[in-house]
Amino acid sequence: xxxxxxPSVHAQQLREQIAQHNYNYYVLDEPTVxxxxxxxxxxxxxxLEEANPDIIxxxxxxxxxxxxxxxxxxxxxHDVPMLxxxxxxxxxxxxxxxxxxxxxxxLPAGDLLSDAASVAYCCEPKLDGLAISLLYENGVLxxxxxxxxxxxxxxxxxxxxxxxxxxxxLRGFGWPAVLEVRGEVxxxxxxxxxxxxxxxxxxxxxxxxxxxxxxxxxxxxxxxxTARRPLEFCCYGIGRFEGELPDTQxxxxxxxxxxxxxxxxELQLVDGIDGCLDYYRDIGERRNSLPYEIDGVVFKVxxxxxxxxxxxxxxxxxxxxxxxxxxxxxxxxxxxxxxxxGRTGTxxxxxxxxxVQVAGVTVSNATLHNMDEVQRLGVMxxxxxxxxxxGDVIPQVMQVVADLRPADARPVHVPxxxxxxxxxxxxTQLIKRGRGRQTVTEGVAxxxxxxxxxxxxxxxxxxxxxxxxxLDIDGLGEKIIEQLIEREMIASPAxxxxxxxxxxxxxxGFAEVSSNNLLLAIQHSKQVTLARFIYAxxxxxxxxxxxxxxxxxxxxxxxxxxxxxxxxxxxxxxxxEVAHEISSFFQDEHNQTVIHQLRERGVELQEEGELAxxxxxxxxLGEFLxxxxxxxxxxxxxxxxxxxxxGLPAIIEADWLDLKQVERLNEKAxxxxxxxxxxxxxxxxxxxxxxxxxxxxxxxxxPKAQGAELPLSGQTWVLTGTLETFSRDVAKxxxxxxxxxxxxxxxxxxxxxxxxxxxxxxxxxxxxLGVQVMDEAGLLRLLADHGIDP
Numbered sequence: 001x002x003x004x005x006x007p008s009v010h011a012q013q014l015r016e017q018i019a020q021h022n023y024n025y026y027v028l029d030e031p032t033v034x035x036x037x038x039x040x041x042x043x044x045x046x047x048l049e050e051a052n053p054d055i056i057x058x059x060x061x062x063x064x065x066x067x068x069x070x071x072x073x074x075x076x077x078h079d080v081p082m083l084x085x086x087x088x089x090x091x092x093x094x095x096x097x098x099x100x101x102x103x104x105x106x107l108p109a110g111d112l113l114s115d116a117a118s119v120a121y122c123c124e125p126k127l128d129g130l131a132i133s134l135l136y137e138n139g140v141l142x143x144x145x146x147x148x149x150x151x152x153x154x155x156x157x158x159x160x161x162x163x164x165x166x167x168x169x170l171r172g173f174g175w176p177a178v179l180e181v182r183g184e185v186x187x188x189x190x191x192x193x194x195x196x197x198x199x200x201x202x203x204x205x206x207x208x209x210x211x212x213x214x215x216x217x218x219x220x221x222x223x224x225x226t227a228r229r230p231l232e233f234c235c236y237g238i239g240r241f242e243g244e245l246p247d248t249q250x251x252x253x254x255x256x257x258x259x260x261x262x263x264x265x266e267l268q269l270v271d272g273i274d275g276c277l278d279y280y281r282d283i284g285e286r287r288n289s290l291p292y293e294i295d296g297v298v299f300k301v302x303x304x305x306x307x308x309x310x311x312x313x314x315x316x317x318x319x320x321x322x323x324x325x326x327x328x329x330x331x332x333x334x335x336x337x338x339x340x341x342g343r344t345g346t347x348x349x350x351x352x353x354x355x356v357q358v359a360g361v362t363v364s365n366a367t368l369h370n371m372d373e374v375q376r377l378g379v380m381x382x383x384x385x386x387x388x389x390x391g392d393v394i395p396q397v398m399q400v401v402a403d404l405r406p407a408d409a410r411p412v413h414v415p416x417x418x419x420x421x422x423x424x425x426x427x428t429q430l431i432k433r434g435r436g437r438q439t440v441t442e443g444v445a446x447x448x449x450x451x452x453x454x455x456x457x458x459x460x461x462x463x464x465x466x467x468x469x470x471l472d473i474d475g476l477g478e479k480i481i482e483q484l485i486e487r488e489m490i491a492s493p494a495x496x497x498x499x500x501x502x503x504x505x506x507x508x509g510f511a512e513v514s515s516n517n518l519l520l521a522i523q524h525s526k527q528v529t530l531a532r533f534i535y536a537x538x539x540x541x542x543x544x545x546x547x548x549x550x551x552x553x554x555x556x557x558x559x560x561x562x563x564x565x566x567x568x569x570x571x572x573x574x575x576x577e578v579a580h581e582i583s584s585f586f587q588d589e590h591n592q593t594v595i596h597q598l599r600e601r602g603v604e605l606q607e608e609g610e611l612a613x614x615x616x617x618x619x620x621l622g623e624f625l626x627x628x629x630x631x632x633x634x635x636x637x638x639x640x641x642x643x644x645x646x647g648l649p650a651i652i653e654a655d656w657l658d659l660k661q662v663e664r665l666n667e668k669a670x671x672x673x674x675x676x677x678x679x680x681x682x683x684x685x686x687x688x689x690x691x692x693x694x695x696x697x698x699x700x701x702x703p704k705a706q707g708a709e710l711p712l713s714g715q716t717w718v719l720t721g722t723l724e725t726f727s728r729d730v731a732k733x734x735x736x737x738x739x740x741x742x743x744x745x746x747x748x749x750x751x752x753x754x755x756x757x758x759x760x761x762x763x764x765x766x767x768x769l770g771v772q773v774m775d776e777a778g779l780l781r782l783l784a785d786h787g788i789d790p
Contacts, residue, residue, distance in 0.1 A: 008052075045062060119306075121275065175259050234264055341448055344447070347447060351385070429443060644661065715741070750766065
């Protein structure tokens with residue numbers, strides 16, 4: 001029994017007792033009091049606070065109730081992006097994932113793997129809800145945000161505070177001063193049924209599935225509505241933090257549980273890929289008996305140092321994967337196949353279906369991907385087909401029920417003319433050079449050749465160009481772009497920069513202020529980074545990450561636009577097809593004209609500079625020869641040739657006797673080499689590639705001074721604790737600009753540890769190993785000495 005004459009102390013005692021009961025109920029699943037006793041304590045606190053309003057605290061459980069309706073959600077930028085996960089649908093996909101992890105970590109494969117080198121995986125069910133972020137400062141919840149596009153989400157703090165098992169204040173001790181918790185808000189099956197039952201009784205619209213119900217509840221403008229919904233939160237990891245945390249995924253989750261946050265009760269740590277597959281099968285068998293909906297299992301490499309070493313691919317981590325359960329399938333009739341024209345002119349078949357419910361969602365359209373897929377399926381208009389929501393998200397046609405094919409079924413044909421502009425539709429071609437020969441094969445895609453003369457392509461190209469990740473021109477939405485195109489005010493992205501006030505004000509919905517605002521937004525977009533500009537151009541197969549790579553590696557638009565396909569392929573993760581698309585784009589006369597007009601009309605590229613230091617003299621002669629794919633000349637032979645002759649001209653001019661001096665170079669390889677370089681066109685092509693490597697500074701004989709000039713080149717630094725002048729991420733950027741590698745753990749090879757307040761185990765290990773330790777003031781002096789003024 002709680003009793004205290006001081007209302008403030010009494011209220012705090014009640015809050016602590018209620019918080020403990022919440023922890024027992026939601027996190028431990030071990031309630032220690034009946035609901036009536038919990039309600040009695042809660043009502044006692046509520047009455048006490050109503051009588052003494054000055055004792056109310058923001059983290060009081062009474063403050064979970066909803067507040068006034070909001071007119072809109074503010075935007076929140078995630079300091080650490082909330083990335084998507086790659087998907088696995090088959091056992092083979094999982095084994096491929098495990099193999100990639102092993103190769104990247106340089107671990108032995110298969111039966112050779114010893115216990116000491118095994119990969120431990122953290123396993124959890126993949127909840128079918130809405131991903132959110134919770135930000136705690138000094139243990140108090142200060143912000144909630146949706147995942148959004150991974151970089152920018154919506155501020156839903158008021159709504160998140162109403163979720164009963166989200167702690168408004170962390171319990172215990174030891175949490176970082178700043179801690180961003182990430183997890184899923186979901187609705188249990190029972191809660192979902194209760195919500196729909198109430199809606200039916202009230203004559204309201206019901207929800208299709210628990211995920212939609214949870215997402216819709218969190219995005220209510222009136223948090224009073226959210227407060228009445230049976231939402232729960234389960235965390236699966238962290239984002240930004242300032243302080244010390246365990247060095248394993250499972251260790252972090254156990255800490256979060258101790259601090260009052262619910263983690264999955266199905267959390268397990270398993271050894272190796274077979275352990276993952278056993279866990280997947282076990283959860284799959286129990287899926288229907290779980291109290292919540294799941295659509296698969298998430299596996300993460302448990303060791304955080306290994307996670308950092310594995311890094312990321314485009315928009316997903318290399319150290320995690322979601323193994324999806326087979327998706328729900330239904331049968332329906334294929335009514336027609338229409339063709340849509342995309343941004344790059346690709347003409348894609350889309351199935352129009354007799355509407356059918358698939359996993360709680362009404363499906364009337366489904367992707368057929370491309371004509372190769374249409375032929376593989378043998379699909380005809382009028383067929384009965386099996387539809388699946390791939391990954392429970394994207395509907396696709398999986399199979400034709402041949403026995404139900406009607407007599408009047410019609411074959412699917414690619415249109416000869418573009419359905420939008422009437423231009424010719426042609427099948428793409430893939431050109432590949434290998435082993436001294438060029439081969440041309442048919443691609444899977446069909447494209448409208450109308451380019452920007454095709455309004456569908458022009459519209460999509462402009463929308464891409466002005467999008468937030470590209471030129472970020474605020475106020476240019478789809479409807480406005482359609483007007484500009486229909487009125488023939490623009491025929492390319494460059495024409496946006498020639499728009500006048502007299503033109504804009506004639507658009508529907510525009511007046512003086514809105515016209516000036518749009519023109520001002522266009523003017524502001526003229527200052528753009530090289531990476532954003534490359535991305536905005538809409539080069540096929542060049543996404544945001546590839547654009548960043550091209551900008552960082554080659555440094556200038558001139559180098560990117562002039563780069564030969566073979567040179568581009570020396571960049572990491574740029575394959576033959578992507579290199580072909582980049583090279584073809586910049587060789588196109590129309591694209592050259594548009595880029596020239598953009599520059600002429602004031603678009604200025606920021607952050608152009610020299611070739612990135614790590615690419616200076618990065619191509620060796622042996623690697624260059626191996627990339628030529630000369631028949632019978634493998635990489636080992638290529639390296640021996642490089643060691644023997646030292647330069648390309650000497651290899652080209654070498655006669656039979658010269659080549660016989662190369663160790664273990666057989667007569668077949670010698671014959672291939674001589675035939676290859678005796679071809680005048682082939683020889684000129686190779687010399688042109690070598691010359692461009694020289695021009696760019698990537699050639700094996702190019703000076704490596706760029707990398708050597710960096711003062712911290714070759715040094716490994718570690719950051720720990722809290723920095724007051726700037727965040728650790730900013731400090732990392734500064735150190736990397738000076739050539740240092742910034743690691744997440746301390747070893748004997750660490751050059752220096754920068755330790756701020758709150759530094760823990762990393763500082764202790766540095767002192768144990770005798771590694772140099774520097775405080776924030778020392779770091780600031782170091783940066784100042786090298787011309788960096790934060």
